[in-house]
Amino acid sequence: MAFALGRRRAWLLAVPLLLLALAAAFTLSRSAPANAAPYVPKTDEEVLETLPGSMANNWLRSPVDATSEEPLDATTAAARAHVELTHYQESADPRYLGRAEAALGNFWDQPAPPEPVLVLRARIRQSNHEFSAALKDLDQALAVSPSDAQALLDRANIQTVLGRYPAALKDCQSLEGLTAPLYVVVCRAAVGGMTGSARAAASDLSRALMAAGVTPEEESWGESVLGELSTRIGNDTAAEAHFRRVLSASPNDGYAKGALADLLLDQQRNAEVVALLADQIRQDALLLRLTLAERRLESSNYEPHLADLRQRFEEAHLRGSSVHRREEARFELALRDEPERALTLALENFRVQRETADVRIALEAALAAGHPERAREVAAFARGSRLEDPHVGRLLARLPE
Amino acid sequence: MIRALASVVFALLLLVPALASAHKPSDSYLMLEKTATGLEGRWDIALRDLEPAIGLDADHDGMVNWGELKARLPVITAYAVARLHARSSAGGCAMSARAQGVVAHSDGKYLALALELRCPGEPASVTLVYDLLFDIDAQHRGVLRYTDDGKMQPFVFSKARRSIELSRVTPRFTAIVRLGIEHILSGFDHLLFLTALLLPAVLRRRNGVWEPATDFRSVLLDVLRTVTAFTVAHSLTLALSAAHWVVLPSRFVESAIAASIVLAALNNLFPVLDADRSLAFGLGLLHGFGFAAVLADVGLSGRSFLRTLFGFNLGVEIGQLAVVIALLPVLHVLRRSPRYPTWGLPVASTAVMLVACVWLVERAFDLKIIS
Numbered sequence: 001m002a003f004a005l006g007r008r009r010a011w012l013l014a015v016p017l018l019l020l021a022l023a024a025a026f027t028l029s030r031s032a033p034a035n036a037a038p039y040v041p042k043t044d045e046e047v048l049e050t051l052p053g054s055m056a057n058n059w060l061r062s063p064v065d066a067t068s069e070e071p072l073d074a075t076t077a078a079a080r081a082h083v084e085l086t087h088y089q090e091s092a093d094p095r096y097l098g099r100a101e102a103a104l105g106n107f108w109d110q111p112a113p114p115e116p117v118l119v120l121r122a123r124i125r126q127s128n129h130e131f132s133a134a135l136k137d138l139d140q141a142l143a144v145s146p147s148d149a150q151a152l153l154d155r156a157n158i159q160t161v162l163g164r165y166p167a168a169l170k171d172c173q174s175l176e177g178l179t180a181p182l183y184v185v186v187c188r189a190a191v192g193g194m195t196g197s198a199r200a201a202a203s204d205l206s207r208a209l210m211a212a213g214v215t216p217e218e219e220s221w222g223e224s225v226l227g228e229l230s231t232r233i234g235n236d237t238a239a240e241a242h243f244r245r246v247l248s249a250s251p252n253d254g255y256a257k258g259a260l261a262d263l264l265l266d267q268q269r270n271a272e273v274v275a276l277l278a279d280q281i282r283q284d285a286l287l288l289r290l291t292l293a294e295r296r297l298e299s300s301n302y303e304p305h306l307a308d309l310r311q312r313f314e315e316a317h318l319r320g321s322s323v324h325r326r327e328e329a330r331f332e333l334a335l336r337d338e339p340e341r342a343l344t345l346a347l348e349n350f351r352v353q354r355e356t357a358d359v360r361i362a363l364e365a366a367l368a369a370g371h372p373e374r375a376r377e378v379a380a381f382a383r384g385s386r387l388e389d390p391h392v393g394r395l396l397a398r399l400p401e
Numbered sequence: 402m403i404r405a406l407a408s409v410v411f412a413l414l415l416l417v418p419a420l421a422s423a424h425k426p427s428d429s430y431l432m433l434e435k436t437a438t439g440l441e442g443r444w445d446i447a448l449r450d451l452e453p454a455i456g457l458d459a460d461h462d463g464m465v466n467w468g469e470l471k472a473r474l475p476v477i478t479a480y481a482v483a484r485l486h487a488r489s490s491a492g493g494c495a496m497s498a499r500a501q502g503v504v505a506h507s508d509g510k511y512l513a514l515a516l517e518l519r520c521p522g523e524p525a526s527v528t529l530v531y532d533l534l535f536d537i538d539a540q541h542r543g544v545l546r547y548t549d550d551g552k553m554q555p556f557v558f559s560k561a562r563r564s565i566e567l568s569r570v571t572p573r574f575t576a577i578v579r580l581g582i583e584h585i586l587s588g589f590d591h592l593l594f595l596t597a598l599l600l601p602a603v604l605r606r607r608n609g610v611w612e613p614a615t616d617f618r619s620v621l622l623d624v625l626r627t628v629t630a631f632t633v634a635h636s637l638t639l640a641l642s643a644a645h646w647v648v649l650p651s652r653f654v655e656s657a658i659a660a661s662i663v664l665a666a667l668n669n670l671f672p673v674l675d676a677d678r679s680l681a682f683g684l685g686l687l688h689g690f691g692f693a694a695v696l697a698d699v700g701l702s703g704r705s706f707l708r709t710l711f712g713f714n715l716g717v718e719i720g721q722l723a724v725v726i727a728l729l730p731v732l733h734v735l736r737r738s739p740r741y742p743t744w745g746l747p748v749a750s751t752a753v754m755l756v757a758c759v760w761l762v763e764r765a766f767d768l769k770i771i772s
Contacts, residue, residue, distance in 0.1 A: 038443070038502035038513035044468030048503055048510040049448040051463050094426040095449065098540030108539065128540075282424045311507045312423050319428050319542040320557050 052091065072105045074114040081120045088127065092254050092283050094323075100124050115144045119151050129323050129352055131158050149178040156187050163354035163381060165191050182208050182218055186225055193229045194356070196386030202229040220246045224256050231263060232356070234390045239263055254283055261289040262357075266391065270296045281305070284312050285327050292334055306335060325349035329361045339368035343375075350378055356389050363395040372399050425508035427541040429533060431485075431516075435549040435567075439487070439494050439520035440527060442548075445504055445511040446481060453537055455480055467503075470512065474500045481514060484533040491522025526568045531558035574712050581716020584695050585724075590658050590760065591688055592724055597665035597753050598627050598681050599728055600746055603736035606672055611742035617733060624732075628725055630681040631688070636714050638689025643696050643710055654690040656764040661687050662757035669750035692717060 041048070080103035088096035101124050107113040108121065122137035138155040141148060152171045159168035172187035185208040192201030209222045227242030243260040246253055257280060264273045273293035280286040287309055294302040313328050326349045333342035343365035350362045359382050366375030379399050382392055427450050433442035448465050451457055457465045457473055478498050487494040501513040520527055534541040543558030547567050556565050585591055602623045604611040614620050641647040661684035668680055696713055735741045762768060 036504050036506075038445075038504040040502040041467035044466060044471065046467045047464050048467060048470060049452075049457075049465040051449070051452055051458060051465065091424070093424040094540070095424075095538060098427055098538035099453075101539035102535070102537055284423065287423075308423070308507065312425065315425060315428065315507055318544045318555065318557070319426065321426065 052087075052093070072107075074107060074117055077104050077107055078114075078116040078120055081117075081124070085120065085123060090252075094127075097124055097127050112140065115141050115148070118144075119148065119154070122151070122154060126154065126158055131162055131352065134158055146174075147178050149175060149183070152178070153183060153187060157190070160190050160194065161353050161355055163194075163385065165195050165385065180213070180218075182211070182214060182222065186222060189225055189229060193225075193232050194385060194387060196388060198229045198232040198388050202226060202233065205229065216249060220249045220253070220256075224253070224259065227256070227259060231259075232388045236263060236267065254280070254286060258285055258289060261286070261293075265289060265292060268296070270294075274299065281308070284309065284324055287312075288327050288331055288335075292330075295335060309335070322348070325352070326358055326361060329365060333361065333365050333368060339365055339370075343369045343371060347374065347378070354381060356387065356392065359387060360389065360392050360395065363392065363399065367395065367398060375399065423507040425506075427534060427538045428544050429541070430506070430511070431531075431543055431545040433516070433518075433545065433547050435547075439489075439518040440567075441515075441517045443501065444481065444485070444498070444514040444516050445506065446477075446514070446533070447506070447509060447511050448503075449509055450534055450538065450541070451477060451512065454534060470503070474512075477512060478514065481533065484531070485516075486530040486532075487518050487520065487527050488530075489520040489522055489527050491520070494518045494520035494527065526566060528564060528566045529558075530564045532563055535560045535563075574708065577709050577712035578716040578719070580695070581692075581713040581718075582720040583716075584692065584713075585717045585720035588691070590662060590757075591691070591721075593753055593757065594658070594662045594665055594684070594688065595628075595631065595721065595724060596728070597662055597669065597750065598631065599624060599725070599732065600749055600753075601669050602627065603732045604742055604746065611746065613736050613742070617736065620732060620736065621729075624725060624729070626678050627681045628721065630678040631685040632718055632721070634682045634685030635689035635692060635717075638686045639692045639696070639714060640689075640710060642690050642693035644706070647690075649690050651694055652764065652767070654687065654694070656761060657687045658691050659757050659761035659764050663754050663761060666750040666754035666757065670747055670754075 081100040084096045084100035084103055087093070088100065100120070101108055104113075104117060104121060104124075107117045110117075113121065118137045118141040122134040122141070125131075125134035125137065135155065135158055138151050138158070141151045142155065145151075152175050156168045156171035156175070159165070159171065168191045169188065172184060172191065175184045175187055185204055189201035189205045192198060192204075205222055205226055209219060209226075214222070223242045223246045227239045227246070230236070230239035230242060240260065240263055243256045243263065246256040247260065250256075257276060261273050261277055264270075264276070270293040273289060274297065277286050277290040277293075281290065287305060291302060291305040291309055293299075294305060309331055313324070313331065316322075316324060316328075325345050329342045329345035329349060331342075332338040332345060342361070346358070346362040346365045350358050359378055362378040363375050363382075366372050366378070379396055382396060383401075427447065429447065429450070430445040431442065432444075433440045448457060448470065451473075452465065455473060455476055457469055459469045459472065478500060482496055482498050485496065487496065496516065496518045498514045498516050501515045503510045504513045505511070518527075529545070531543045531545075533543060539560050541560070545556040545558065545565065547554050547556060549567070554567075556567075558565065601611065603614050603620050605614050606612075614623070638647070642649070665680060665684060692713070696709065735745060738745065
């Protein structure tokens, strides 16, 4: 039909074509992450990627086709998965979670794999925020061996995250006699910190840490829990000291860095946050806090870091991941000024996990969006469990009973 | 929250290098576009993911440079191609991959592969089977952006979903109706034909001369009959042509449509056929073939055939009705003008005829006259 187009009609066609081209250009510019143009490096020496050291001596060093391999025994599979999980806990790089899952091979899909596999599978699922599946695995593992301390502590941890405090306390109690007393104290302290007895929990924990035989790693662990309890009771000076002690022992502890950054952000010590996190931009959660500080300081790094975060959340959406709803809610609220979107995300997140930070972001977003009524369930939960956090307390005061 | 016990029990002091890239789960990015013969596009695979699968770091210095990557390109390409398959209803598609360079995503550099898939038969629907890296990273995802006819659809391959069927994008009903409206309103030839038919609607032929119609109600009825005849005719041939039961070469159809306007205008000047309806019906058959050409571009297949055909036709009729409603007041005025039968009608019809003649010559001989 093209030959029949007189120039006049061709001109008419040009208008929609131009509009289409504009629309296409707009779409392309918006979805920049996956559409950046490939380039050919100029020299052979150009370094393209720095590999994490943990990949060097990997069980996957040579190409392995899982299907052609001999079926793994549970012990080997669990050992391999364990190595990957350890890397994950040190680096917070989620690729290791996928590798841990792959290392479990066919055991991953079995309804009743051996007990060590169950505990590891639960740990991987917990890290992916699949809490109910993780609980099911731990229930199953503890039915087989009721005195598995690791499984008990993991289950108590998940129950605490879900806000099921009596169940968590019961697991802490069962731990007694199975591990060093410190673990029982930390287990109870974590629940106490959420249910109105943070002060007592903190003094119990301080005392337990002074006992003989506590390893440096255990001490760091206890210190970060103490830091959190101190924040809960409003003793920011003590909290800061605890987190700094953890960081002096292990400077790359992402958890302590995040907690300390939050503390500093709440005190408007933004420059210190930048100093703390300037080189910590691999982890989304830490980059988020850094960008927050940079915004307040009107730093020149703010815009590029904001764009970077945005790309990361877009990429997470592309793969269908919703693990970082809490961070994304904070991103929408504090960096993009989109309280409505933040509230939706925060409420979705609250359905999955109920830690202090989850309560706080939901209340903040609801107030910012002018919809306090939408956070009614969150407020009722915080009041019902007697959560002590001063920030949460201030937010609750602005909400009707 | 209580931090995981394992971090205490099994802690290793391992320095995490502070790099500019993000920690991100493993994804590969497939951007594929539908072509006449199959699919083409790009596939970005992370170097971080290729390292454990293939081994890129030849000198074991913990870094991958372009020289090391270049040396492994044939192996990587073979590895990737063996893990992506496509087939259409007629059989497997042939795939070729060529390294295009490297590209940055938020978690580091990726190798970009240019892909071309040629599928046998009419590749109306292609099934893609993706099996990259799941054996190494069970959380790996293949993020696919599939573009068909300018519309992008996202898909995600996972360990549990390795096969995805890419069917043609079915446009929404309202979009099809709109296409019909746009086509009739921008297609001057159909409107000119309709105008030629309606010009004498306010007149009656009596003893070889045009006389004004006695009342406007009869004019309305006349218009209604003419438009209905045109509609029935072009709907009929549109359906026949869309279903591929009758297929005419488009150059012939386009020329014949121009001729139909010439004939309709001539009939106003030298009336041979008394009833406009037979003219509207007979020549309207040609216009249906013209509409069908537009529908072929949208794509008609299977279950959506009737829906698309109906929607498009509905759009054409809505557009046509709008034109008729706009013409009615004009006709009403013309009916009362004494000069219309002697001057207006012949002049307007001659003008229409001339334009149509130019189109006819243009289309029949593939020339461009009207610039």
